[in-house]
Amino acid sequence: MSKNAADTVIATKEQAIQLGLLGEEYEKVKEILGREPNFCEVSIYSAMWSEHCSYKNSIVWLKTLPKKGPHLLAEAGEENAGLVDIGDGLACAFKIESHNHPSAIEPYQGAATGVGGINRDIFTMGARPIAQMNSLRFGDLKLDKTKWLLKGVVKGIGNYGNSFGVPVLSGETFFDESFNTNPLVNAFSAGIVEVGKTLSATSHGAGNPVYIVGSATGKDGIHGAAFASKDITDASTDDLPSVQVGDPFQEKLLLEATLELADTDAVVGMQDMGAAGITCSTAEMSAEEGFGMDIDLDKVPTRQDGMHGFEILLSESQERMLVVVKKGKEKVVEDIFEKWDLNAVQIGEVTEGGVLNFHKNGELIATTPAEPLVLGGGAPVYEREYSEPAYFKEYQKFTIASIEEPKDLKKVAEFLIQQPNIASKNWISEQYDSMVGTANMTTNEPADAGVAQIKGSDRAIAMSVDCNSRYVNADPYKGTQIAVCEAARNIVCTGGKPSAISNCLNFGNPYNPESYWQFVKAVQGMGSACEALKTPVTGGNVSFYNQTVTKDGEVPVFPTPTIGMIGLLNKENKMSLDFKKESDMIYVIGENHNDISSSEYLAKYHGVKESPAPYFDLESEQEVQDAVLKLIEEKLIVSAHDCSNGGLFTTLLESAVHRDLGFNITTDQIIRKDAFLFGEAQSRVVVSVPTIYNEDFMEMMTHFGIDYSLLGYVTKGDITIDDESWGDISHFKSLYNEALEKALD
């Protein structure tokens, strides 16, 4: 029997289906190849046509998103990540990506390799990562499993990112029981590159050598892309070998070597190896310009002997790149990788004709044109059915009148600020190095968005990740509009002008019409908000099949279209969220509403889960954002903090704790006091104004002609609501700061 029998044996349709292909897709492969595929070829197609690589069930809708913007240097799908012009001859590459499925069964490695993968997407373009964020979802924190997942994910993100040496500037964590089995781990990275010095994921020039650089290839992560395209169930731990193992030290070396390489003229193109490893990188780079590659798999450095061809092709071992080098420049590449003690091995060369040939033991074990494998080429594209779930209309029936207002609102406040969704996340964020790189401008003056200064320039980049999954579940269209607007609001409150977004769309099974309805509505909502705010979508990723096993069967997680947005600001305009001193006036910009829908207060204090998304109006949102930005530029306010999860009371508390100040406020007589304090009606920003600026401030607000109201003033430390003393800030501060750690013990 041939040494290659495992690869070259003709695959049956059943095997193809086991590997994740649909029956019709297997037939299509036969048609493309003009013969029956062998096992290795079926493995290649199953990985490339998996949801994870092909976006086959989402691309139709993703194409409707706005892609154009004045500052975009690379549009969605053109490169590994979006590229925004930030002036001074520099560009910012940024992207957000999910690593949900691996994290569900092995939280530490799952999260760690998610961080590794997203950073590779950035530096494979020649950009140096300067900032990270993450967006996490977990189940009920009372469950031991949730605690295990949370601790593992946080440690994984921390250990990888801390060693790699890129600061985590911001993030969000949200808990809901819909995530009990299936947490979400979305990682964001942003990097800086000189315009014109970016590397592309492309290949051309027959005879140019193809190199694999970085770590050796092992058996980890085989069929990982297929695994990520399946439902998470109790049996998912059987898929444990699908989870990759991360090595941040190798990644750090790979980063430095790659950026040195980017500074030479030796490279035609480069792509990192993520999902589907060598298969995906050879196919995508080749298909880009219609070339092919001859690859000798025996040359690939492996961690163990006797790996089959398909294993080498599909391995998702981390910290590897494929580089197409200009012929004659081999030594340049080899010397750089030698300096960093990394592998750089030629495994093949570029060919004319667009065909990928993979050899092993001197035999051709797989051959296929590259183009049919890839997204935008011949990969399948489906339009899935969708239908509005019954719950959507049911939720709309909710009225605030059905909820009795509690007598003791101070108790409610104490309860709310200890909810894991509201309480301080310091227990998490302190495990991440947030200061390496000496660029973090919010360490000493906290702000709604993360801010990374560009050294040697008067500019900085603001960034925020946002999505309230509960709102999106209640109303996917409006909820996603809110997610986009909240990200923008956070950037505006920091003094920045929103530029563009990357998204990470976490949904349930696309073959379930009700889940797919959530997806479609979310994409439509995102498109409309991005149009309005002029923040184009530069890319991102889609993660389907996120669901949780309950006693009633499998239910999708709360739909979560996480928005990762960047914006630009002048350093001198950087605004912080903390009250600065006693007796400054406190205003809310935007309109208060008699609304508690989908609030943490309604869901947790009253236990009512069925309500629509909170009040939101896209037009007034824009007016509020424009006003806040102008107030910052005119230096009339000294703090700005967006009102979100937990409502006004939480917003005020967060502004007060940093300097141990308090506040004395009066509520609105026509709005229920619980709605005033804890409702989450959107498009509101709490600002503080020194008394000497008060007149100018009011004059400017009159000029804007938008709603705003005086709440009260900053105090030395006591919290007073409608002349009733609620006690000192220190009391609330300790409840707020210690709740998460207590819940985790």
Added chain:
Amino acid sequence: MKFGVVTFPGSNCDQDMVYTLRNIMEQEVVELWHKDTDLQGVDFVVLPGGFSYGDYLRSGAIAQFSPIMEKVIEFANNGGYVLGICNGFQILCETGILPGALLHNENQRFICKNVYLKASTSKSLVTANADLHKAYKIPIAHAEGRYFIDNEGLQKLKDNDQILYQYCDKDGHITPDANPNGSVDNIAGVTNEKRNVFGMMPHPERAADEALGNTEGKLMFDSILEQVQ
């Protein structure tokens, strides 16, 4: 003054230190590579923070054997100035040039936050300018920063006035609550007997740039420059 900042594979605060010394302190800086065997005539060597060689064994355990460290040890033994920050401090303790060891933080987690430090002596290059009654706000970022030394060693440190910094609260009180990682006697930094080698876990280079809103770490670099020049 001519500084040399060493880059080990896995160092990740090397460029922050170079930036601080070169752009903020306006000093000449040579970037030294771990495979180098020549210190290029520098007056002062800095071992920066990071995860040298991945730090998969004990932090700093591998770096001590790198080619450049042989020269750094020789330089230090001849009285040359050497400062180790974070991973650099761990490396100096591993080589035995500085007394003590750095263990896993008491809570077994990585900790990154602003803490307060008090200089415990004025008799060192790095603390000569410090106000001994003031709490300086400087960040830490480490998983293995719990300074440990046995009682005999601790007594020797005290007798010789070798403790550079201790963790304190913002009012300058050295209390157990202000100890972020469980270090013996709240120790955040020490010097050797000859007072030419310095190690500390906190990162003064992260508190030196006005744009970041805290320059309390810059005082340490000022102190070095003033004393030597």
